[in-house]
Amino acid sequence: xxxxxxxWERRVALLAAGAVTGEAARARVQRHLxxxxxxxxxxxxxQATLDVLARDPIRTAEPPLPLSALRTRVLARVDEAAERRPxxxxxxxxxxxxxxxxxxxxVAVGWPPAPRAPADAPPPAAVAEAPEVSDxxxxxxxxxxxxxxxxxxxxxxxxxxVTVAARPRRCRKGEERVDIGDEAQRSRExxxxxxxxxxxxxxxxxxxxxxxxxxxxxxEVASLEACARKHDLQNINRLVxxxxxxxxxxxMTRELQG
Amino acid sequence: xxxxDRELMAALAQGDRxxxxxxxxxxxRRIYRVVLGYxxxxxxxxxxxxxxxxxxxxxxxxxxxxxxxxxxxxxxGINQAIDRYRRIRRRRLSExxxxxxxxxxxxxxxxxxxxxxxxxxxLGHELGxxxxxxxxxxxxxxxxxxxxxxxxxxxxxxxxxxxxxSLGTVKSSLHRAIHRLRDRLGERGR
Numbered sequence: 152x153x154x155x156x157x158x159w160e161r162r163v164a165l166l167a168a169g170a171v172t173g174e175a176a177r178a179r180v181q182r183h184l185x186x187x188x189x190x191x192x193x194x195x196x197x198q199a200t201l202d203v204l205a206r207d208p209i210r211t212a213e214p215p216l217p218l219s220a221l222r223t224r225v226l227a228r229v230d231e232a233a234e235r236r237p238x239x240x241x242x243x244x245x246x247x248x249x250x251x252x253x254x255x256x257x258v259a260v261g262w263p264p265a266p267r268a269p270a271d272a273p274p275p276a277a278v279a280e281a282p283e284v285s286d287x288x289x290x291x292x293x294x295x296x297x298x299x300x301x302x303x304x305x306x307x308x309x310x311x312x313v314t315v316a317a318r319p320r321r322c323r324k325g326e327e328r329v330d331i332g333d334e335a336q337r338s339r340e341x342x343x344x345x346x347x348x349x350x351x352x353x354x355x356x357x358x359x360x361x362x363x364x365x366x367x368x369x370x371e372v373a374s375l376e377a378c379a380r381k382h383d384l385q386n387i388n389r390l391v392x393x394x395x396x397x398x399x400x401x402x403m404t405r406e407l408q409g
Numbered sequence: 410x411x412x413x414d415r416e417l418m419a420a421l422a423q424g425d426r427x428x429x430x431x432x433x434x435x436x437x438r439r440i441y442r443v444v445l446g447y448x449x450x451x452x453x454x455x456x457x458x459x460x461x462x463x464x465x466x467x468x469x470x471x472x473x474x475x476x477x478x479x480x481x482x483x484x485x486g487i488n489q490a491i492d493r494y495r496r497i498r499r500r501r502l503s504e505x506x507x508x509x510x511x512x513x514x515x516x517x518x519x520x521x522x523x524x525x526x527x528x529x530x531x532l533g534h535e536l537g538x539x540x541x542x543x544x545x546x547x548x549x550x551x552x553x554x555x556x557x558x559x560x561x562x563x564x565x566x567x568x569x570x571x572x573x574x575s576l577g578t579v580k581s582s583l584h585r586a587i588h589r590l591r592d593r594l595g596e597r598g599r
Contacts, residue, residue, distance in 0.1 A: 164584040168558060170565050200591040204559050207446070207540050214441045214458065215451050221437065221459060222430055228463045229429075306492070309499050310549055320546065320589065333548045333585075401499045 156190075159183050163190050167197035297354040301362070302407035304344060308365045309400040311337050315372055316388050322378035329384060332377030338369040345369075361403045364394050414478035421469035429466050436479060437462070439561065440486045446560035447490040447552065448497075449541040457493055461486040483561055484571045487553060543593035551586035554579055 162180045165171050171180055184190050214221065311334050322330040345366055350359055371387045391397060412420070412431065420428035440461055445454040464485050472481060544552055553572065557563045563571065569579045 161581070161584045164587045165580060168583060168587060170558070170580070170583060172565075196591050197587055200587060200594045201559070203536070203594045204540060204555075204590070206536060207560075208537050209442060209445050209449075209540075210560060212442055212445055212451070214438065214455055216455055218434060218437060221455070222433055224459050225429070225433065225462045225466070226426060228459065229466050232463065232467065306495055310495050313495075313498050314548055317546075320592070333550070397499050401496075 156187075159187065159190055160193055163193050164197050167194055167201055294352075294354040297349045297352055298407045298409075301348055301350075301355040301358050302404045304341065304348060305358070305361065305365060305400045305404045305407070307337070308341050308369060309397055309404075311341065311372060312365075312368055312387075312391050312397065312400075315384060316391065327381050328378045329381055330377065331372070331375050331379040331384065335373055335375050335377060335379075338373035342366065342369055342373055355407065358403050358407060361396075361399045364396055365400065368396060415474065418469055418472050418478055419474070421466060422472065429462065432465070432478070432482075433462055436482050439479075440482060443483060443556060443561045444486050444490045446544075446556040447487065448494055449537075449544070453493055453497070454490075457486060457489045460489050464489070480563070480567055480571050483557070483563070487557065487571070491549065491553065539594065543590050546593060547586055547589055550574075551582045551589070554582050555586045555590070558583060 159180075162171060162176075163184065166177065166180050171177050184194060216224075315331065315334050320330045322328050345362070348362070349355065350362055355362075368387060368391055371383075371390065375383055412428070414432070414435070417428040417432050421432065437458055441454055441458045444457045444461075445451060448454050448457065461482060465482060468485075472478075544555065547555065550572075554568055557568045557571065558565070565576060565579050565583070568574075569576045572579070574582075
């Protein structure tokens with residue numbers, strides 16, 4: 152089995168999943184299958200696997216609530232959200248609209264009066280009349296975005312850590328090694344994103360200790376080989392457990408999401 | 410004459426509740442099955458379907474009229490399901506200490522313990538339980554792609570667009586997922 156064959160195996164898996172598009176591409180895979188017994192065996196195994204999925208009773212499951220009842224629940228939630236949300240967003244909109252109206256009035260009425268320009272001064276440059284949004288409103292939005300980004304980051308980080316805790320799949324190097332490639336890669340992506348979070352700002356200051364702990368755990372995961380030793384995973388799991396990191400992430404995510 | 414999905418979305422953006430009802434009638438079963446495929450819990454899945462249509466109503470004005478409605482709804486649903494699953498998993502694991510280390514033979518049992526029992530009662534099915542265990546063993550991205558492909562029959566291009574991934578990433582994730590599932594569901598996993 153060489154690298155090239157690995158690529159064929161991938162195509163065979165996609166063929167079994169009905170995901171090879173184009174007649175020519177399918178014909179190429181078929182030609183390879185005609186001369187490769189190992190690939191034919193893979194195809195049979197992949198098809199058997201997907202046949203099991205196709206028999207999943209969920210594919211024909213009916214929702215446990217009739218449509219009419221679900222519709223009632225959805226509309227009730229829509230009304231409930233409309234009751235709650237607009238009170239704040241209506242206030243914000245009124246505030247923005249008020250600022251805009253005030254700004255327009257200032258421009259129109261010319262108050263406060265500008266110092267009289269000398270008669271020979273050049274005409275003033277045209278000023279865009281876009282309504283101004285107050286600094287406070289901008290700060291409010293920035294704070295909200297910062298908190299949402301931090302919550303999303305923690306949410307995804309916890310998913311990596313939980314998956315690491317549950318990762319059992321042996322990789323080919325031996326019994327004592329497990330496949331952690333996806334999680335190591337995701338940890339690296341998350342660590343890159345961590346530097347974009349505004350952790351020094353007041354908006355997410357309370358999350359700083361949790362973010363630091365999460366960063367340490369992610370660094371451990373990111374440093375693992377794709378085919379890692381179980382022992383290394385156990386160390387990370389102990390770190391997560393010792394610091395009660397998942398519980399902290401859960402609480403902090405809720406706090407950030409308000 | 411029956412209104413198209415796009416016409417219904419345009420009406421929904423104007424706050425037309427009848428349009429919401431018509432869209433629900435057309436899509437709620439499909440979304441329920443996709444979400445159930447991901448969560449494997451009928452009650453949680455129903456909650457997610459409910460929230461999917463609430464969000465669809467609230468965000469109808471932002472829907473891009475050039476895009477298809479069904480994948481848009483699916484995207485809302487699957488994102489909700491992913492968030493819900495993460496919360497459930499985090500909550501359960503934060504309530505109980507992690508085992509010392511991962512081991513193949515522990516995995517299914519651990520995830521079976523975490524699985525909500527109503528699912529078992531509702532599906533009451535060995536096959537469903539086997540598939541649930543196998544899917545739970547997949548990383549999030551692979552699991553999502555398998556569900557969209559095999560429970561919603563999305564094309565790989567649609568999956569890529571729905572999840573904001575490249576086509577190559579979708580292909581390699583699907584391939585890896587099928588490998589893992591073969592180990593758990595295929596002959597070797599029996």
